Amino acid sequence: MTLFSKNLFLLFLLMGLISNIFSQNLNEAAIINFRGELKKIGDQWFLNTGDDFYAIQLSPEEFLINNHILLENKKEIEIRGILKEDEIEVYNLIYEKIELALRDENGIPLWESDEADFQPYEVMPEKCIGCQLCVKYCPYDAISMVKGMAVIDQEKCVACGICTDGNNGSFKGCPTNAIKKPSSQ
Ligand code: SF4
Ligand code: SF4
Known part of the structure:
Protein backbone atom coordinates (compact mmCIF):
# COMPACT_ATOMS: atom_id res chain seq x y z
CA MET A 1 0.00 0.00 0.00
CA THR A 2 1.46 3.40 -1.02
CA LEU A 3 1.70 6.27 1.45
CA PHE A 4 -1.10 8.07 -0.42
CA SER A 5 -3.52 5.14 -0.27
CA LYS A 6 -2.63 4.58 3.39
CA ASN A 7 -3.48 8.19 4.18
CA LEU A 8 -6.67 7.96 2.15
CA PHE A 9 -7.68 4.80 4.05
CA LEU A 10 -7.00 6.53 7.40
CA LEU A 11 -8.98 9.56 6.30
CA PHE A 12 -12.05 7.44 5.41
CA LEU A 13 -11.72 5.54 8.68
CA LEU A 14 -11.65 8.80 10.63
CA MET A 15 -14.59 10.24 8.71
CA GLY A 16 -16.63 7.08 9.33
CA LEU A 17 -15.80 7.22 13.05
CA ILE A 18 -16.77 10.89 13.33
CA SER A 19 -20.00 10.39 11.41
CA ASN A 20 -20.89 7.39 13.59
CA ILE A 21 -20.27 9.32 16.82
CA PHE A 22 -22.17 12.31 15.48
CA SER A 23 -25.24 10.33 14.41
CA GLN A 24 -25.28 8.43 17.72
CA ASN A 25 -25.20 11.66 19.68
CA LEU A 26 -27.84 13.15 17.42
CA ASN A 27 -30.22 10.19 18.02
CA GLU A 28 -29.59 10.11 21.76
CA ALA A 29 -29.91 13.87 22.13
CA ALA A 30 -33.07 13.96 20.06
CA ASP A 117 -53.03 -9.78 15.69
CA PHE A 118 -56.34 -8.05 15.10
CA GLN A 119 -59.41 -10.25 15.64
CA PRO A 120 -62.83 -8.86 16.43
CA TYR A 121 -64.57 -10.03 19.60
CA GLU A 122 -67.80 -12.02 19.77
CA VAL A 123 -70.53 -12.53 22.34
CA MET A 124 -71.40 -16.04 23.45
CA PRO A 125 -75.19 -15.69 23.62
CA GLU A 126 -75.66 -18.52 26.12
CA LYS A 127 -73.65 -16.54 28.72
CA CYS A 128 -75.10 -13.06 28.06
CA ILE A 129 -77.54 -11.80 30.72
CA GLY A 130 -78.44 -8.66 28.75
CA CYS A 131 -77.07 -6.15 31.29
CA GLN A 132 -76.03 -3.77 28.45
CA LEU A 133 -72.84 -2.70 30.22
CA CYS A 134 -70.72 -3.61 27.19
CA VAL A 135 -73.01 -1.52 24.97
CA LYS A 136 -72.48 1.48 27.23
CA TYR A 137 -68.69 1.20 27.48
CA CYS A 138 -67.59 0.06 24.01
CA PRO A 139 -65.71 3.14 22.73
CA TYR A 140 -66.44 2.22 19.12
CA ASP A 141 -70.18 1.84 19.43
CA ALA A 142 -69.70 -1.69 18.10
CA ILE A 143 -72.18 -3.48 20.39
CA SER A 144 -75.95 -3.39 20.19
CA MET A 145 -78.75 -5.36 21.81
CA VAL A 146 -80.67 -7.81 19.65
CA LYS A 147 -83.57 -9.66 21.29
CA GLY A 148 -82.16 -8.88 24.75
CA MET A 149 -78.63 -10.07 23.99
CA ALA A 150 -75.46 -8.21 23.05
CA VAL A 151 -74.17 -8.56 19.49
CA ILE A 152 -70.84 -7.22 18.29
CA ASP A 153 -70.60 -5.64 14.86
CA GLN A 154 -67.56 -7.39 13.38
CA GLU A 155 -66.88 -4.44 11.07
CA LYS A 156 -66.79 -1.89 13.87
CA CYS A 157 -64.92 -3.88 16.58
CA VAL A 158 -61.22 -2.98 16.83
CA ALA A 159 -60.44 -5.67 19.44
CA CYS A 160 -59.58 -3.15 22.16
CA GLY A 161 -60.61 -5.62 24.88
CA ILE A 162 -62.48 -3.07 26.99
CA CYS A 163 -65.69 -5.13 26.90
CA THR A 164 -63.81 -8.08 28.45
CA ASP A 165 -61.11 -6.44 30.58
CA GLY A 166 -62.75 -3.15 31.57
CA ASN A 167 -61.68 0.45 31.10
CA ASN A 168 -59.39 1.02 34.10
CA GLY A 169 -62.32 2.86 35.68
CA SER A 170 -65.69 1.81 36.96
CA PHE A 171 -66.33 -0.80 34.24
CA LYS A 172 -64.59 -4.08 34.98
CA GLY A 173 -65.63 -5.90 31.82
CA CYS A 174 -68.52 -8.22 31.07
CA PRO A 175 -69.68 -9.62 34.44
CA THR A 176 -70.41 -13.09 33.03
CA ASN A 177 -67.39 -13.48 30.75
CA ALA A 178 -69.74 -13.70 27.81
CA ILE A 179 -67.35 -11.94 25.42
CA LYS A 180 -64.21 -13.51 24.04
CA LYS A 181 -61.87 -13.34 21.11
CA PRO A 182 -62.98 -15.86 18.48
CA SER A 183 -59.66 -17.72 18.75
CA SER A 184 -60.03 -18.25 22.55
CA GLN A 185 -63.53 -19.72 22.49
S1 SF4 B 1 -71.72 -7.05 29.43
FE1 SF4 B 1 -71.79 -9.24 29.02
S2 SF4 B 1 -73.68 -9.93 29.95
FE2 SF4 B 1 -73.83 -7.71 29.77
S3 SF4 B 1 -74.88 -7.39 27.80
FE3 SF4 B 1 -72.67 -7.34 27.39
S4 SF4 B 1 -72.17 -9.45 26.82
FE4 SF4 B 1 -74.15 -9.51 27.81
S1 SF4 C 1 -63.32 -5.32 21.81
FE1 SF4 C 1 -63.52 -3.06 22.03
S2 SF4 C 1 -64.33 -2.39 20.07
FE2 SF4 C 1 -64.69 -4.60 20.17
S3 SF4 C 1 -66.71 -4.78 21.02
FE3 SF4 C 1 -65.30 -4.90 22.74
S4 SF4 C 1 -65.18 -2.80 23.52
FE4 SF4 C 1 -66.08 -2.70 21.46
Missing part, protein backbone atom coordinates in the same frame (compact mmCIF):
# COMPACT_ATOMS: atom_id res chain seq x y z
CA ILE A 31 -35.12 11.74 22.40
CA ILE A 32 -36.44 13.95 25.19
CA ASN A 33 -38.81 13.56 28.13
CA PHE A 34 -41.84 15.85 28.28
CA ARG A 35 -44.53 16.21 30.90
CA GLY A 36 -47.67 18.28 30.75
CA GLU A 37 -51.39 18.59 30.28
CA LEU A 38 -53.30 17.26 27.28
CA LYS A 39 -55.40 19.47 25.07
CA LYS A 40 -57.41 18.43 22.02
CA ILE A 41 -58.14 20.88 19.24
CA GLY A 42 -60.17 19.33 16.42
CA ASP A 43 -58.64 15.88 15.85
CA GLN A 44 -55.20 16.92 17.06
CA TRP A 45 -53.81 16.36 20.56
CA PHE A 46 -51.43 18.93 22.06
CA LEU A 47 -49.19 18.96 25.11
CA ASN A 48 -49.10 22.01 27.33
CA THR A 49 -45.93 21.82 29.44
CA GLY A 50 -46.56 25.18 31.08
CA ASP A 51 -43.68 26.78 29.17
CA ASP A 52 -44.44 25.39 25.71
CA PHE A 53 -47.29 24.07 23.62
CA TYR A 54 -46.56 21.18 21.24
CA ALA A 55 -48.59 19.12 18.79
CA ILE A 56 -48.13 15.42 19.59
CA GLN A 57 -47.82 12.76 16.94
CA LEU A 58 -49.36 9.59 18.37
CA SER A 59 -50.30 6.18 16.96
CA PRO A 60 -53.74 5.59 15.41
CA GLU A 61 -56.41 5.86 18.13
CA GLU A 62 -57.22 2.13 17.81
CA PHE A 63 -53.72 1.21 19.07
CA LEU A 64 -54.13 3.43 22.15
CA ILE A 65 -57.57 2.03 22.92
CA ASN A 66 -56.33 -1.54 22.37
CA ASN A 67 -53.87 -0.79 25.15
CA HIS A 68 -56.57 0.67 27.40
CA ILE A 69 -55.59 4.30 26.88
CA LEU A 70 -58.45 6.76 26.39
CA LEU A 71 -56.97 10.25 26.31
CA GLU A 72 -58.92 13.07 27.93
CA ASN A 73 -58.52 16.82 27.91
CA LYS A 74 -56.63 18.39 30.83
CA LYS A 75 -55.22 15.05 32.03
CA GLU A 76 -51.51 14.79 32.77
CA ILE A 77 -49.26 12.75 30.48
CA GLU A 78 -45.58 11.93 30.32
CA ILE A 79 -44.00 11.53 26.90
CA ARG A 80 -40.64 10.36 25.62
CA GLY A 81 -40.10 11.43 22.05
CA ILE A 82 -38.36 13.46 19.41
CA LEU A 83 -39.15 17.12 18.94
CA LYS A 84 -39.56 17.95 15.26
CA GLU A 85 -40.18 21.69 14.94
CA ASP A 86 -43.30 22.19 17.10
CA GLU A 87 -44.40 18.55 17.05
CA ILE A 88 -43.35 15.65 19.29
CA GLU A 89 -43.04 12.25 17.63
CA VAL A 90 -43.97 9.99 20.53
CA TYR A 91 -41.87 6.91 21.31
CA ASN A 92 -43.27 6.10 24.78
CA LEU A 93 -45.92 7.53 27.02
CA ILE A 94 -47.21 7.15 30.56
CA TYR A 95 -50.86 7.97 31.05
CA GLU A 96 -52.93 7.15 34.13
CA LYS A 97 -50.15 4.78 35.32
CA ILE A 98 -50.18 2.86 32.01
CA GLU A 99 -46.85 2.85 30.22
CA LEU A 100 -47.00 2.26 26.48
CA ALA A 101 -44.38 2.12 23.74
CA LEU A 102 -45.57 3.45 20.38
CA ARG A 103 -42.29 3.10 18.49
CA ASP A 104 -39.15 1.06 18.99
CA GLU A 105 -35.74 2.69 19.52
CA ASN A 106 -35.30 2.98 15.73
CA GLY A 107 -38.60 4.82 15.36
CA ILE A 108 -40.45 1.84 13.82
CA PRO A 109 -44.19 2.11 14.63
CA LEU A 110 -45.25 -0.77 16.90
CA TRP A 111 -48.91 -0.48 15.95
CA GLU A 112 -48.16 -1.87 12.49
CA SER A 113 -47.13 -5.28 13.87
CA ASP A 114 -50.05 -5.12 16.31
CA GLU A 115 -52.50 -4.94 13.39
CA ALA A 116 -51.54 -8.49 12.41
